[in-house]
Amino acid sequence: MSLPPFMLLRPRRLDEAVVRLADYGPEAMIVAGGTDVVPNLRAGLFSPRALVDIKGIGELGGIRFDPRSGLELGALTTLTAIAESSVVQEHYRVLAEAAGTVASPVLRNMGTLGGNLCLETRCLWYNQSTVWRKACGFCLKKDGTVCHVAPGGERCWAVWSGDTAAALMTLDAEIEIASPRGRRRMPLTEFYKNDGMDRIRLGRDEILSGVRVPARLAGYRGSYQKLRIRSAIDYPLAGVAVAMQLENGICRDVRLGLTAVNPAPLLVREVGELLRGQRFSPEAVEAAAHAVIRTGKPLKTSVSTPEYRRDMLRVFARRALTRLWSSNGGH
Numbered sequence: 001m002s003l004p005p006f007m008l009l010r011p012r013r014l015d016e017a018v019v020r021l022a023d024y025g026p027e028a029m030i031v032a033g034g035t036d037v038v039p040n041l042r043a044g045l046f047s048p049r050a051l052v053d054i055k056g057i058g059e060l061g062g063i064r065f066d067p068r069s070g071l072e073l074g075a076l077t078t079l080t081a082i083a084e085s086s087v088v089q090e091h092y093r094v095l096a097e098a099a100g101t102v103a104s105p106v107l108r109n110m111g112t113l114g115g116n117l118c119l120e121t122r123c124l125w126y127n128q129s130t131v132w133r134k135a136c137g138f139c140l141k142k143d144g145t146v147c148h149v150a151p152g153g154e155r156c157w158a159v160w161s162g163d164t165a166a167a168l169m170t171l172d173a174e175i176e177i178a179s180p181r182g183r184r185r186m187p188l189t190e191f192y193k194n195d196g197m198d199r200i201r202l203g204r205d206e207i208l209s210g211v212r213v214p215a216r217l218a219g220y221r222g223s224y225q226k227l228r229i230r231s232a233i234d235y236p237l238a239g240v241a242v243a244m245q246l247e248n249g250i251c252r253d254v255r256l257g258l259t260a261v262n263p264a265p266l267l268v269r270e271v272g273e274l275l276r277g278q279r280f281s282p283e284a285v286e287a288a289a290h291a292v293i294r295t296g297k298p299l300k301t302s303v304s305t306p307e308y309r310r311d312m313l314r315v316f317a318r319r320a321l322t323r324l325w326s327s328n329g330g331h
C-alpha cells in the first residue's frame with residue numbers, strides 16, 4: 001500500500017496548470033485535497049508520471065453570493081467551508097446538508113468541491129489493494145477481463161459515490177471548465193456519463209474550475225438523506241437530495257436527485273412532473289417515492305445488499321418530501 005513514484009508539479013496559476021496537464025497528457029493526474037487520489041494511488045489503481053497539485057492556485061478558492069446572480073463556488077472550496085457557510089445554509093440548504101455529510105470532519109477540511117464532483121466511481125471489487133484484486137483475478141475496470149458484479153457483460157457498473165453532485169443538480173448548477181483553449185460552462189447534469197469506467201466529460205487538459213448556482217433557486221427548502229455503514233465517516237450507499245419551493249402549502253417546484261446507486265448521480269425528473277401544483281398528501285409522496293425506486297438501480301457493488309439500498313431510497317424520498325412539505329419546512 002505504499003505510494004508509487006511520481007513527479008509532483010505545483011502550478012500557482014490556472015493557465016499554467018492546464019498547460020502542465022496538456023504536456024503530460026494521459027500520464028498526468030490532478031490532485032486537490034488528495035483524500036480520494038492518495039488512497040487510490042496506494043491501492044495501485046493509478047500510476048501517473050506526474051501529479052498536478054492544484055491546491056496552490058488562489059483563483060480557485062472562495063464562496064461568493066449575489067442575490068441577482070446567485071452563488072459561485074471555487075473548485076478548491078473545502079466541504080467544511082460549504083457546510084458551514086451561512087450563505088449556503090440560508091439560501092441553498094440541500095447543498096449545505098450534503099457537504100456536511102461527506103466522510104469525516106478531517107476529510108471535509110481537506111476535501112474540495114472540485115474533487116468531490118470528479119471522484120472516481122467505487123466498487124467492492126475495485127477499491128481494494130493490488131493483492132486483494134489479484135486474488136480475485138482483477139476485474140474489467142483494471143487489469144482483468146470479467147465484471148464480478150455483472151458477469152458476462154462488458155460494462156463497468158462501479159457506483160458514483162459522491163454526496164454533493166446530486167444536491168447541486170437539484171439546484172440547477174452549472175460547472176465551469178478551464179483548458180488551454182479557454183473556459184467553457186456545462187450544466188452539471190450533463191457532466192456525468194453513467195459509465196463506471198469513464199465517469200465524466202472532462203478532457204485530459206481540463207480542470208473543473210468552479211460551480212455556479214442560479215439566484216432563482218435561492219431560498220428553496222432542502223434536505224439530503226444518506227445511507228452509510230458508519231455515519232461518522234463512510235461514503236454513501238444511497239443518497240436522496242431534494243430542493244422544494246412551496247407557496248401556501250402548494251408545491252410550486254421540486255427537484256429530487258439520487259446518488260450512490262447508479263454509475264452517475266442523476267435527477268428524477270418525474271418527481272417534479274408528479275408533484276408540481278399539488279398540496280401535500282401521502283398518496284402524492286408515495287407516487288414520487290415509486291418514481292425514485294424505478295430510477296435507482298443498485299447492484300452488488302458494496303457490502304450492503306441492492307434490495308436494502310433500493311428500499312432506503314423509497315424511505316429517504318418519503319422522509320425528505322414529507323419533512324419539506326410540513327408547515328415549518330426543512331429549516
Ligand SMILES: Cc1cc2nc3c(=O)[nH]c(=O)nc-3n(C[C@H](O)[C@H](O)[C@H](O)COP(=O)(O)OP(=O)(O)OC[C@H]3O[C@@H](n4cnc5c(N)ncnc54)[C@H](O)[C@@H]3O)c2cc1C
Binds near residue numbers: 039115
Ligand atoms: C474514509 C473516506 C471516506 C469518504 N467518504 C466520503 C463520503 O461520504 N462522501 C463523499 O462524497 N466522498 C467521500 N470520500 C472521498 C473524498 O474525501 C471526498 O469526495 C472529497 O471531496 C474529495 O475531494 P479532494 O479534493 O480530496 O479530491 P482529490 O482526492 O484530490 O481528487 C479526487 C478526484 O478528482 C480529480 N480532481 C480533483 N479536483 C479536480 C478539479 N478541480 N478538476 C478536475 N478534476 C479534479 C482528481 O484527479 C481525482 O480523480 C471519502 C474518502 C475517504 C478516504
Ligand code: SF4
Binds near residue numbers: 123125141301
Ligand atoms: S462493476 Fe465490475 S468492472 Fe466495474 S469495478 Fe466492479 S467488478 Fe470491476
